[in-house]
Amino acid sequence: MSIVTLLPFIVLIGAMFLMTRSAKKKQQAAAQMRDEMQPGTGVRTIGGMYATVKEIGDETVLLEVAPGVHAVYAKNAIGAVLDDAEYNRIVHGDEPESETTDTVVPDDASSLTEATETDAPKADLTKKSDAAEADAEVQKDGKADGETDAK
Structure with a gap:
């Protein structure tokens, strides 16, 4: 047997x-x-x-999921x-004291869609129907279909 025939098997065994090895490290x-868990530590389950x-x-592990509920x-x-700061931020909504933001985020999107006085009128980009196009031509020429300038 040549090395070329054995090469795929060697690569497979190595993989x-x-x-x-990677799975054992993760485990x-x-x-x-x-093992780092202690009573009073905040945790997140796989669910x-x-x-x-x-x-x-x-x-x-006995977990308290709500006050008095185990x-x-x-x-x-x-x-x-989880460390205490992260657990309190997620569960209780506590913000870290070092980070203060003055950014106000609206509760809804209405502030994003309200028109202001400086807004220009929006162009109508919809396609005109065939009837509307015919009316526009009549108004432009002043003639209906089939009419001529014969006098």
């Missing part, structure tokens, strides 16, 4: 090795992230629910452990 990073960690078991989740269901 599989790299993919499994280790996720496990490390879950997108934000909650506070109350208790941590071997395979499960739910048991598998540790693997935790998608992200």
Whole structure:
């Protein structure tokens, strides 16, 4: 057998090795992230629910999803452990104290569509119908179809 025939198999084995190595790194990073959880930490589940960690078991986590409402989740269901500032910004709408903006964003789009005094009239870009074109020609010539200047 020549090296040319073995080359696709070597490339395939190398690609599989790299993919499994990458997947193992992701699993280790996720496990490390879950190990950083402490009671009182804000988390986001893989389903997108934000909650506070109350208790941590071997395979499960007790989460407080609302004041007085608790739910048991598998540790693997935790998608992200959030720092306090990010959790409060997302859940409670708290703005960071260092960032103050004076930009006012309207609640609706009406301020974007209101006409002002300086607005010029808009051109009519719609296509005229055939009847309207015929009327325009009659007005221009002063004659109807079939009329001639014979006197």
